[in-house]
Amino acid sequence: MISLTSTTMPQWLLIPLVALLPLILILKSKQVRRTNLPPGPSKLPIIGNLHQLGELPFRSLRELSKEYGPIMQLQLGRMPTLVVSSAELASEILKSHDLESCSRPDLKGTRRLSYNFLDIAFGPYTEYWREMRKLTVLELFSVKRVQSFRFIREEEVSEMMSLISKSSSSATPINLNEMFFNLTDEIICRVAFGRSYKGRGFDDGRFGDAIKEAVAILGSFSATDFFPYVGWILDRFTGLHGRQEKCFLEFDHFYQNVIDEHLKNERDGSEQEDIIDVLLKVGQDQKGGGSLSNDHIKGMLMNIFLGAVDTSAVVLAWAMTELAKNPEVMMKLQDEIRSTVRKKGKVVEEDIEQLKFLKMVVKETLRLHSPIPLLIPRETRQHFTIKGYDIYPKTRVLVNVWAIGRDPKYWNKPEEFMPERFMDSSIDFKGTHFMLLPFGAGRRICPGMHMGIATVELTLANLMYAFDWGLPNGMKKEDIDVDETSGLLAHKKSPIYLVPIEQNINLISI
Template sequence: MSYWLVLVCIVSALILIARKTGKRGNRPPGPPALPIIGNLHQLGLKPHRSLFELSKKYGPIMYLKLGSVPTVVVSSPETVKEVLKTYDVECCTRPHLACPAKLTYNYSDLAFSPYNEYWRELRKMSTLELYTAKRVHSFRYIRGEEVASLIDFVKESGLSGTPVNFNRKMMSLSGSVICRIGFGMNLRGSKLGEKYEEVVLQAMKLLGDFPATDFFPYFGWIIDRITGLQRNCGKIFQELDAFYEQAIKLHLENESRDGEEDIIDSLLKMEKQELGLGQFQLTRNHIKGILVNILLAGIDTSAQTVTWAMTHLITNPRIMKRVQTELRERIKNKDSITEEDMENLDYLKMVVKETLRINPVAPLLIPREAMKDVKINGYDVPKKTRIQVNIWAIHRNPEVWKDPERFIPERFKDSQMDYKGQNFELLPFGSGRRVCPGMGIGMALVHLTLMNLLYRFDWKLPEGMKIEEVDLEEAYGLVTPKMIPLQLVPISTPWT
């Protein structure tokens, strides 16, 4: 009897091996995987960098086993174009990720929801109502008021010789703008505003974590419970939900108020079917799901872009001098700098592009999942394979960019290359159906902030600090802030 049992086990094992081998097909190359954990040990503390190093050996499309999850990493303009353009429809759904799911629960979250007809209708309506050029322009007075408040703070810091903590102040500025645009709430200087900033920072950190559930679906939840990840996600969700409820309640109680319509106003109109979604009905939870995107996707990106831009400018005095000269020659003695002044500032635009290249705030795009079998760069990518786009690797690839580790804005001179998703060498906001819809709002704030900071003030490092001591390392998360906060001392000028 025992011999029959052994024989059955051997045959079963051979069948499983045959099935596994048969499904493998022409799989992309990749490093050998360890039992159980696969290649998780090779991600390191900064996965975007680790994956870039692996791609140098295994190529621009690479297969990894992250726990039990088959994953393909693409890291060249050609392979990314296949994923985000050629096979955009087939590869634009999202895998179920633990932290986004915990932070949104039953919300309809546009960033992380699967690709389907409902998602298409909701995104189309949201984009038309919230993110068009006309809507972005209509919020300009809010950006102007908040940047003016920042400049007042910087003036006081300059008078006292106190360094400005850019990591903190840019988050505060971006948070204030997003709250006024999205929620009609002015949080500047309030206790609610301070709490809100802290909650957002915690949420961003959670979204950048690697929950065990994402890689070990059958037992990872036990690890996440032991580590406290599930509890932390639940706590942050409750605090965010309370914030959304308060913002919506204020709008419902003040429906007749005067002033510019904000995003919650538009969403409530959709809920009342004053703005239609075809056969779909927008619910309160759907509204909250959209607010999750506005809140978490809109704040950190613009804040970190300004911080990284100022970091590279202070470490490159020649570039700092050139961009300030351009500003002061073309704007000249204006009390109020507006977004329209950006039109002729060619070098400043190059500085922003170079900042987005060398420090993309989201170095790994939110993962996608193949909805059907596809073939990328000649390799088979089966249905249900997770697809990771390594933007950081493309932006630092010496085959794509000359001297990629150097900050050289002039590389964009006489170039039509832009960051809006059509040039696959420069994709800080992604491309295709999942391109960041809030790009226009975020970049309008980035440009206006930099114009004011560089036109009105000169900048120096804190006493005793040298340029070579400025840290250029990033911390890892869903976005990559500067690991050591940037602190600069403002110096008043005749334009202040």
């Protein structure tokens, strides 16, 4: 799909690409010759620099930037691509030239599939997109709206803690990756739909699996991304097109059923207003052509699920991984939480503002392990210049926030997990400090940032308050791997298994 953060092109795809060479050469002959471009590595015929992306593109691109500089021009197939790997240049793109570079590749035309609603989630910069964005920011994920869902987060975290408590007696290691995904899935389902839809809407109750499949598809290699007009042939050949159709048509059917249920008021009247209620109300308040259609609502829901469920779970998994590798940091965090909360029995959201070290731990996790290491690609809308280089329209833009977060120019001992670096520091992740950009910045900053952070902080605080955490038998902290997977999100390659050791919180009086 639209992500350029996917793994490198499978080598066997070179065979059909060679067969398409005549058509590609004809198209290339019509291309306007451009000069004064940023530096970059030499490219191969047809595939350009695709072969240099490697298994983990964000790592490969950082290595290339060491040779060619923090602004590079690559040719990924037929797509001219600008790669930015410094805070200063990220500020140029996301702030100074935000308007010129805030679009997305258009899904219409050569890539039109059955799921029209996905265009709303990832569409180009248009008046239509701006209206949807405004609705998302003001109605769905404002600070006030996020706070109204506090009880959902607290209830679901309490349910998770009860499950962990039952497991702690047997001293069995817990797959925290899976537990975190189930938690965030339940939270977002209740926020969006008003209640859990586990086991509903999908024949085998695999709603969470469907979310994982959708994220995997968006992060997989799609030839159409790199070879417009002809890449769809390869996508059909590899089966990606069929996977896309099956997955998103399944969501289309599910969302329609949920919308119909809301329209028919087939729910418990005691349920709090959810996101579908808000969207339906907005649609009813609007008149004429400006009203929200079902496709609009489906697009908003798809954006929420793809952007919220897996990302929060990924951040939690990395946080617990780093705490397990750094037990002295874990103890310091536990001391802060337990001395603040004492015998209350659990951490609630009103406690979070007092937990300064917790916030440092979350920031440090986001610095080292941005869930989307290469921000979702932008596309330039018009010509502009950066550092004297010409940037032309229809150029893909990749901001390597993973590389920026580990740049020794901005961070002391950048490869080490040191939450204390944020002590007395004003650096934040809200889009104004460009050395820390897990949520992006500018017009395309993640609108669900407040919701995601609230979930991560509450969950992590309760895990540290109620339990100590040990490693499985025979395992040392040095054995914990920190390898990432390829794809749109930087998942931990292998799940983190830890042993919960329940504390008697009634005796906590630090």
